[in-house]
Amino acid sequence: MNEYLMPLTGGVFLGLSAMWLLLSLGHIAGISGIAWRSLAGPERVWRALFLLGLLVGGLVTHNVIGRPVPAESTAALWLIAASGLLVGLGARMGGGCTSGHGVCGLGRRSPRSLVATLTSMTLGIVTVFIMQSMLGGSV
Amino acid sequence: MKAWPALLSGVLFGLGLTLSGMSDPAKVLGFLNITGAWISDLMFVMGGAVVVTFLVTPLVTAREAPLLASTFSLPGKQLLDRRLVGGAVLFGIGWGLSGYCPGPALVSLLYGYESTVVFCLAMFAGMALEDPISRLFASS
Numbered sequence: 001m002n003e004y005l006m007p008l009t010g011g012v013f014l015g016l017s018a019m020w021l022l023l024s025l026g027h028i029a030g031i032s033g034i035a036w037r038s039l040a041g042p043e044r045v046w047r048a049l050f051l052l053g054l055l056v057g058g059l060v061t062h063n064v065i066g067r068p069v070p071a072e073s074t075a076a077l078w079l080i081a082a083s084g085l086l087v088g089l090g091a092r093m094g095g096g097c098t099s100g101h102g103v104c105g106l107g108r109r110s111p112r113s114l115v116a117t118l119t120s121m122t123l124g125i126v127t128v129f130i131m132q133s134m135l136g137g138s139v
Numbered sequence: 140m141k142a143w144p145a146l147l148s149g150v151l152f153g154l155g156l157t158l159s160g161m162s163d164p165a166k167v168l169g170f171l172n173i174t175g176a177w178i179s180d181l182m183f184v185m186g187g188a189v190v191v192t193f194l195v196t197p198l199v200t201a202r203e204a205p206l207l208a209s210t211f212s213l214p215g216k217q218l219l220d221r222r223l224v225g226g227a228v229l230f231g232i233g234w235g236l237s238g239y240c241p242g243p244a245l246v247s248l249l250y251g252y253e254s255t256v257v258f259c260l261a262m263f264a265g266m267a268l269e270d271p272i273s274r275l276f277a278s279s
Binding site: 003004006007008009010011012013014015016017018019020021022023024025026027028029031032035036039043045046047049050051052053054055056057058059060061062065067069070071072073074075077079080081082083084085086087088089090091092093094095097098099101102103104106107108109110111112115116117119120121122123124125126127128129131132133 | 141142144145146147148149150151152153154155156157158159160161162163164165166168171172173174175180181182183184185186187188189190191192193195196199200202204205206207208210211212213214217218219222223224225226227228229230231232233234235236237238239240241242244245246247248249250252253254255257258259260261262263264265266267268269272273
């Protein structure tokens, strides 16, 4: 099978998910916003159900379709924790993550989302470069 | 009434994240490692997703209202500000440290790995810290 077929298929599913949420409920499929607002405030229930659906989708991929489960990250736990803190803080401060700004925002032709997506990608690339090249990936 | 459409959307999103390889942090780090052994195929994830949203969004928002809600809940047309760029910078650094962003991390809870539990707990802590940290910067 073509190595690009699964990523492309997965991407189309992400797009269809976002378009269905927009068409049915009128909301942006931004995962960081959905996750945060599933904890408190109005309209928690549909957000919690969306998150439950995420897990169901994963179960279908690995247990029904039979795609292999990815290996666990080899990074030190303190680094994982620092990463999670920055991702959570940054997503709320910047008003979105890879899904809200990337998948949905670019589709809406939002200049803010384009800036946010390019900035995050650039910093992600720089961070990986520093970790790999200067620290030898040893952290 | 909003229950099943949200559940369906979540299932599609979960399928997309796991079929595409986005829930594999090693692959995501390989994608961001453009100066090393670059793994290019995740480009097709964002590509496939954005082609769909780019073509379909105008058709959907041309409607007066969504199917099951009275209005669209879309972000306003704010200008660029420091919060947007600052947030994206912090987010990008965090993403590059582990290869996890929020969607892939949450779906990976399914795998029962210690690291994904730690990531998700830290992510919610980071979200909770956003208010006090932003207020600190706003007042200084």
